[in-house]
Amino acid sequence: MQCYHPANRHDRNATWSADNPECRWRAYDYEERINRDKASPDIFWLKDDSLSDMDNLPAPEVSAAEIVDDLEAALGQFRLIAAEAEALR
Structure with a gap:
């Protein structure tokens, strides 16, 4: 909730990075989203390791x-x- 900043969305800061891939708060820019297959809004980067074994x-x-x-x-x-x-x- 602290990352979300509901009162001012411009104060939001992403916690996800390539160095910290387990964090959940990630920002995507327009180019990154529009270049997805069919410009799908489905954004998924967290992986459930239990499903891969x-x-x-x-x-x-x-x-x-x-x-x-x-x-x-x-x-x-x-x-x-x-x-x-x-x-x-």
Whole structure:
């Protein structure tokens, strides 16, 4: 939030550099953006190292079980929200 400077965008300073590639605050100039494939606004420079190590991925059934757990938890949250909304009627 300190880097963002919501009150004055001209005070923003990038923290990313070639020497410091792990930092998240990066500024792009117009030429750099327009020269992207199809001038895509998708800007991605952070890399998830866990996704690049294909030998250490969990078994498909483990991933599927985690997805099911996440979806069931989300469904439970939506049920709570729906119940609270109904109670407010």
